[in-house]
Amino acid sequence: MTTPLVEMDGDEMTRILWRIIKDELLLPFIDLKTEYYDLGLKHRDETNDQVTIDSANATKKYKVAVKCATITPNAARMPEYNLHEMWKSPNGTIRSMLDGTVFRAPIVVKGIDPTVKCWKAPITVARHAYGDVYKNTEMRIPKAGTVSLVYKSADGTIEESQIVHEFKGPGVCQGQHNLDDSITSFARSCFEYAIDTKQDLWFSTKDTISKKYDHRFKDIFADLYENEYKEKFEKLGLEYFYTLIDDAVARIMKSKGGFIWALKNYDGDVMSDMISSAFGSLAMMTSVLVSPHGYYEYEAAHGTVQRHYYKHLAGEETSTNSVATIFAWTGALRKRAELDGNAELSAFADKLEKATLETIESGEMTKDLALITTIENPTVLNSKDFILAIKKNLKKMM
Ligand code: NAP
Ligand code: MG
Numbered sequence: 001m002t003t004p005l006v007e008m009d010g011d012e013m014t015r016i017l018w019r020i021i022k023d024e025l026l027l028p029f030i031d032l033k034t035e036y037y038d039l040g041l042k043h044r045d046e047t048n049d050q051v052t053i054d055s056a057n058a059t060k061k062y063k064v065a066v067k068c069a070t071i072t073p074n075a076a077r078m079p080e081y082n083l084h085e086m087w088k089s090p091n092g093t094i095r096s097m098l099d100g101t102v103f104r105a106p107i108v109v110k111g112i113d114p115t116v117k118c119w120k121a122p123i124t125v126a127r128h129a130y131g132d133v134y135k136n137t138e139m140r141i142p143k144a145g146t147v148s149l150v151y152k153s154a155d156g157t158i159e160e161s162q163i164v165h166e167f168k169g170p171g172v173c174q175g176q177h178n179l180d181d182s183i184t185s186f187a188r189s190c191f192e193y194a195i196d197t198k199q200d201l202w203f204s205t206k207d208t209i210s211k212k213y214d215h216r217f218k219d220i221f222a223d224l225y226e227n228e229y230k231e232k233f234e235k236l237g238l239e240y241f242y243t244l245i246d247d248a249v250a251r252i253m254k255s256k257g258g259f260i261w262a263l264k265n266y267d268g269d270v271m272s273d274m275i276s277s278a279f280g281s282l283a284m285m286t287s288v289l290v291s292p293h294g295y296y297e298y299e300a301a302h303g304t305v306q307r308h309y310y311k312h313l314a315g316e317e318t319s320t321n322s323v324a325t326i327f328a329w330t331g332a333l334r335k336r337a338e339l340d341g342n343a344e345l346s347a348f349a350d351k352l353e354k355a356t357l358e359t360i361e362s363g364e365m366t367k368d369l370a371l372i373t374t375i376e377n378p379t380v381l382n383s384k385d386f387i388l389a390i391k392k393n394l395k396k397m398m
Contacts, residue, residue, distance in 0.1 A: 002340050005332050006058045007034035008090075008297075010068030011041055012304035013312060013383075017322045018068045020384055021329060024391050029398060030333075030348055035062065039090050041071045041081050052090045056097040059295050063339060066332035067094075067299040068325065071306075091289075100291035101126055101189035103260065104272050104301050106279035107286060107327055109357045111375040114257075115278045121258030123275050124199065127268025128186040131178040134265055141171045149175070178213070180220065187221045188292035190262045191229040191240070196290075200239040200259040204248035204267070217264060218242060276301065283321035283368050288331060298331040300324030308383075319367035320383045326356050326390070355394035364389045 009018060026032050037055035044051055059065040071077060072089040095102070105124040108114075141147065147164040164173060194201040203221050205214035225233070225240050233240055243251070245267060252261065263271055276285045285301035301324060308318045330349040337345035360369060363378045366386050370378040381389055 001031055001033040001336065001342065001345060003062060003336065004033045004035045005336050006055060006062050006065035006297075007036045008039045008055050008065060008067035008070075009036065010039055010070040010304060012069075012071065012306055012309035013318065013320050014069040014300070014302075014304050014325060015040060016309070016312060017320060017325050017383060017387075020387050021322060021326055024387050025326065025352060025394065026329065028391075029352075029394065030345065034066075039067070039070050041073065041077065041083070041087075044070075044087055044090070045081060045083050045085075048084070049087045049090075049093070052087075052093050053097070056094045059094070059098060059297055060293075063295050064332050064336045065295075065297040066328050067297055069300055069302060069304045071304055094297060095129060095289055098289060098291040098295045098297065099185050099293065100289040100295065100297070101186050101193075102129060102287055102289050103193055104276065104285055104287045106276060107284045107323055107357075108279070109284070110361045111373045112280045112284065112360070112369060113374055114280060116253060118254060119257040119279070121256060122279070123252065123255075123257045124193075124197070124260045125268060125272040125275050126186075126190050126193070126260055126262040127272055128183070128263065128265050129268075130182040130186070130265065132176050132265040133174070135177065137175040139173045141167050141173055143170055144168050147173045176213070178216070180216070183217055183220045184224065185292045186262070187224045189290045190221075190260065191224065191233075192292065192294070193288075193290045194238060194240075194260050195229075195232055195236065197260070198236060198238065200241060201262060202241045202243070202248060202259055203262040204243050204245040205264055206245050208244060214264070221262075280372055281321070281368055283366075284323055286324050286327045286331060296332070296335050298328040298335070300328050312383075318383045319380060319386070321366040321368050322383065322387055323356055323360075327353065351397045352390075352394060355397060356390050358393050359386070359390045362393075 009015060035058055037051055037058065039052060039055060070090045073083060073086045077083060078086060103124050103126045106122045108122050144167055146166050148161050149164055150161045152159050190201055205217050207214040207218045221242065276282055282302045287299050287301040289297040305320050308320045312318050330353050334346050334349040337349065363375050364381055365373065365378055367380050370380045
């Protein structure tokens with residue numbers, strides 16, 4: 001490798017897997033070069049979370065990062081790690097610094113069949129991570145009265161007001177917003193990632209009902225497509241397809257998969273959980289943060305698998321699935337290889353993925369997969385032995 005990957009280490013069981021993956025699947029096979037940032041909670045606390053900011057800045061510099069799952073502190077973590085502060089989610093901090101969109105894609109393997117029979121290829125969900133109900137203002141209305149929406153421009157030249165509802169009795173009310181800039185960044189990330197992964201892009205909202213709000217999303221996507229991406233899409237034989245969200249849901253249930261589905265914040269929140277559960281397992285879901293400025297951060301979609309970690313600390317054997325974390329590494333290595341024109345590194349990423357899938361297809365897997373596989377009499381391996389089984393298959397390919 002010529003340029004380093006930004007490596008963001010993490011917490012608990014995934015931190016254990018991280019070390020084993022590096023030692024067994026990466027270092028023996030490639031000249032791995034990383035710039036290391038320890039985002040483990042202890043070190044985040046020691047640095048007043050500066051390490052998270054530094055790692056995001058390094059991602060801006062080098063463009064590609066791979067991240068281990070990290071603890072987002074809650075009240076219970078304060079005494080556990082003797083924290084100075086309840087630090088914010090590292091993913092949130094990194095995402096706001098890189099201005100990115102998160103794409104979540106299932107890892108499809110023979111023997112772990114999606115609940116929806118016609119789905120043959122992964123469906124990648126892109127969720128807009130700004131605004132709407134997540135940054136809303138809500139009111140309970142106690143009794144009869146009028147609620148209005150009022151806008152005053154900062155320079156005092158425009159003032160507009162509209163009645164939301166004339167209440168005859170108690171009720172509820174909610175104000176939401178979004179920003180042209182944020183929607184544009186989201187759209188740009190989606191078009192870029194579609195080109196990057198050579199997949200069609202679907203986008204859906206409820207623009208027939210929401211004629212100004214959702215319609216703005218539709219228009220921003222359409223304008224950006226027309227002005228900047230149409231030619232590129234056509235050259236690659238890709239399609240940008242906008243449809244009403246109800247129609248999208250109906251079509252997706254009958255589709256073969258193999259495309260990206262872009263969704264507004266709430267739709268993406270709900271649909272990504274549905275899609276991931278229908279594809280089999282959270283442990284088989286990868287996630288990549290794509291910024292409109294061309295930065296990429298790869299990670300597993302699951303958390304630090306705390307329950308397994310406590311078992312591990314108690315000296316018990318664990319069977320934790322490392323597939324999504326391995327695919328975070330292969331995704332990052334392949335992107336690094338692409339930016340550096342390093343065909344050998346790209347081929348290695350392909351081989352490591354192939355070795356991982358073949359290990360599962362040959363019946364060797366972790367417990368979570370053994371519970372849902374259609375393969376008969378699977379061999380359940382512990383966390384380390386599963387990685388060693390992959391290593392054995394990988395060696396044969398090298
Ligand atoms: P989790 O780590 O995703 O695990 C929830 C449960 O899902 C596990 O107990 C396990 O079920 C199953 N599971 C998840 N990943 C698995 C894997 N690789 N192999 C086998 N089973 C797996 O979620 P959590 O326990 O709610 O959260 C733990 C910590 O992770 C929290 O501190 C949270 O803040 C953090 N988190 C971080 C990220 C991130 O960094 N991107 C994302 C989510 C959560 P069984 O126990 O039934 O085996
Ligand atoms: Mg959700």
